[in-house]
Amino acid sequence: MTKFAEPMARLIDELKKLPGIGSKSAQRLAFHILRSSDEDADLLAGAIHEVKASLHLCSICNNITDVDPCVYCSNESRNQRLICVVEEPTNINSVEKTRSYNGVYHVLHGAISPLHGVGPEHLRISALTKRVENGDVDELILATNPTVEGEATAHYLTKLLKRTGVKVTRIATGIPAGSDIEYADEVTMSKAIEGRREL
Numbered sequence: 600m601t602k603f604a605e606p607m608a609r610l611i612d613e614l615k616k617l618p619g620i621g622s623k624s625a626q627r628l629a630f631h632i633l634r635s636s637d638e639d640a641d642l643l644a645g646a647i648h649e650v651k652a653s654l655h656l657c658s659i660c661n662n663i664t665d666v667d668p669c670v671y672c673s674n675e676s677r678n679q680r681l682i683c684v685v686e687e688p689t690n691i692n693s694v695e696k697t698r699s700y701n702g703v704y705h706v707l708h709g710a711i712s713p714l715h716g717v718g719p720e721h722l723r724i725s726a727l728t729k730r731v732e733n734g735d736v737d738e739l740i741l742a743t744n745p746t747v748e749g750e751a752t753a754h755y756l757t758k759l760l761k762r763t764g765v766k767v768t769r770i771a772t773g774i775p776a777g778s779d780i781e782y783a784d785e786v787t788m789s790k791a792i793e794g795r796r797e798l
């Protein structure tokens with residue numbers, strides 16, 4: 600086993616904690632940082648420090664932001680009564696890329712997963728419930744991932760919030776545009792048939 604100098608070994612160990620970064624990738628990144636100029640290394644360290652110091656959760660939707668409320672919640676041109684519920688802040692970008700959604704968001708910061716010890720109490724559901732109970736919502740679009748955990752979360756939220764009288768909808772799932780039906784698995788094909796619409 601290769602021995603690295605203590606500072607390099609510590610940097611590799613810290614980089615391995617990043618999602619999707621294994622030992623080899625961590626070593627490549629560490630050596631890249633070592634070969635970088637002092638200025639580049641300082642800029643990287645400064646950016647990491649600044650993101651930890653400056654970013655926090657929006658007090659309304661739980662999106663990661665440097666202003667409170669976030670740019671979506673404070674934008675008066677957006678439909679504040681239409682809320683798209685997503686699992687993670689990164690999901691917002693996917694919805695925004697469509698350029699067809701003009702409502703606001705609510706970020707759960709995860710999905711229900713009993714196998715991993717994540718229950719509804721671990722998610723940011725209470726703030727969503729409060730928004731609905733205040734009468735500030737016409738429709739909730741549940742845009743959780745089409746996974747077992749995402750479906751369980753959507754089912755839980757539907758049962759919880761449907762009794763309030765708010766309209767609860769679920770994003771459609773099924774065959775992606777541009778793909779071939781031949782390669783669709785049975786769950787994807789089943790969802791596509793369930794979500795069919797009249798032409």
